[in-house]
Amino acid sequence: MKRKSFFILLWISLGTSLFFFLFFTDEKSMRNFMITLLISSMYSFLLGAGNGLINEVLNKKFPWSEATTKRAILSIVSILIINFILVYFCNYMNFVVFQGNATTAEFFSGKYNFINWFMINIALLISAFLHAKSFMEELKKTSKKEVVEQKLIAKSANAQFETLKNQLDPHFLFNSLNVLSSLIDENPRQAQKFTASMSKIYRYVLEQKDKELVTVEDELEFAKTYCELLKTRFEDSVDFIFDVKKEDFRRYVVPLSLQLLLENCIKHNFATSSKPLVIKVFSENDTLCIENNLQVREQMKESAGIGLANIVQRYSLLTRRNVFIEKSEDYFKVKLPILLEKPNVINTKTDTSDASYKKAQKRVKEIKSFYSNLISYCIVIPFLVIINLLTSPKNLWFYFPMLGWGIGLAAHGMSVFAIGKNWEDKKIREILEKENKR
Incomplete structure (x- = not known):
């Protein structure tokens, strides 16, 4: 873990522990504050470090610039599995081990399903931010690299052309x-x-x-x-x-x-x-x-x-x-x-660079739109669940927006990463490559 990331998670742990200690703890004592700080640190470091580690491993093996579709699918699958495991582990340690509010049987009986589900959404929100940030950083590096390469190619071509004319x-x-x-x-x-x-x-x-x-x-x-x-x-x-x-x-x-x-x-x-x-x-x-x-x-x-x-x-x-x-x-x-x-030697290279940049810019907007949709889902749906359970716990209507929006979100993800314009572009490139080889 990088030093900067460690201090960010530490400050998040301190902030959340102070918030819960001041507003949700009846007995204000040093012991209770330390327990709150320990629990907050456990959530912050396990969820933050776990998602950060997944992101780093995927960046090394499946960079965004080289395997965008595969990386997106692996990111979604891995964060769902890992966050599910980490949230259940943290909640178990919190309610069963540290606070002693429930036994192991009670914890897995379904009593804490809502809390587990709510915490999983929070974890997914954190993961979405991390992976979106990773994608933008990778795209920025790739764009800079391509611009530099295009400039070098254009300068080299012009220098070569001048040498030949001379x-x-x-x-x-x-x-x-x-x-x-x-x-x-x-x-x-x-x-x-x-x-x-x-x-x-x-x-x-x-x-x-x-x-x-x-x-x-x-x-x-x-x-x-x-x-x-x-x-x-x-x-x-x-x-x-x-x-x-x-x-x-x-x-x-x-x-x-x-x-x-x-x-x-x-x-x-x-x-x-x-x-x-x-x-x-x-x-x-x-x-x-x-x-x-x-x-x-x-x-x-x-x-x-x-x-x-x-x-x-x-x-x-x-x-x-x-x-x-x-x-x-x-x-x-x-x-x-x-x-x-x-x-024109320069204009040819510049036009190619501009076309590549516009295509990359369009791709960024599509992926950014998907992540915005995902983040909104992770924020709004838990909020609707809380309102539903507080106002009419017997009439569970939150399933309808959750399922409807979820299906729409899944379709959006498929269009961006699997079967949309990206698939059409790939097919066009494959056909052109076959024609060029003839």
Whole structure:
């Protein structure tokens, strides 16, 4: 037992013992006060510690966040059984052992049934408070943990995305300077044109590199300009064919993806006038395809692998659709997903977090409503029993509200923890999981 809990139960024992000693004890003596304090402490510590122990054991084996339905059912069953045993034990010690008001036979004959039943309701009230508090604390911890995890995921995704985009500047500049250095020796006049065109292209790189997505139309215009530079160097050795559907122009792809793939085509294949390299850019089934005839050149050194790997990773951060690669003896093709709308790395995570929070908030309201109903039942029904027994003991009408409300309470509990919307949500999740596995 925690120190804080011990002192709370001690103060409850002192308070209840003073109340009963001052208002219900005829002979005010130290002996009677100590007996009252002993009896109050017995009730407080046994009922409080017993229910607290049950709650702690269930928290360890069946946390609210992992097994809500099972935990609720076990809580209800365990508190009913344990409180029934503890109340009968405390009442037996009180009336038979300490006060000596009844014999064992009289105690179990039914004379003290009302007192036992009343004390069981009080114990259930205490248990309901303890378990409701435990649930709220667990939910608070889980919500905080989920929020922190979502923030970390969003920050990690953004950091990764920025790292990938920052690879593009030096990569493009390095390859362009390589082309330029080749042209300076081969054709100085063409090198001057290439330098002017490269400045325009690099401006586009600087403008688009901070964007997550660009339109297919913008990317095609940039790719065509870049292809003119490549034609300046390779002349008739390279041919470019563009055949993209107009309805795809307003859709989206990751920026500089075409430029990186065009570079890969030139880098990994040889091109001559007799055997030109033919590069096709076309749309097919919501994908933007880049295909070239396969004329593999021998690599003097191992490729850094920035181009295609960069595109694949950037798409993985923005959509679940994959980049597909097809390779045969005759051609090499890369299929880039064409996206209908602009996703956002942060907003995607935030929306998921908000949806989870709203769902959790709704769940809390349902469970809180049930516990409020249970607590009200434990308070009102004993009060009605007392009124009934004081006003008309021969006409026991309290059974009707007790049974009616009890049935309603049981139905409420089943709808919240067993067969209500929670059951529907589980079935929906099961069906979706099965569909995803196909």
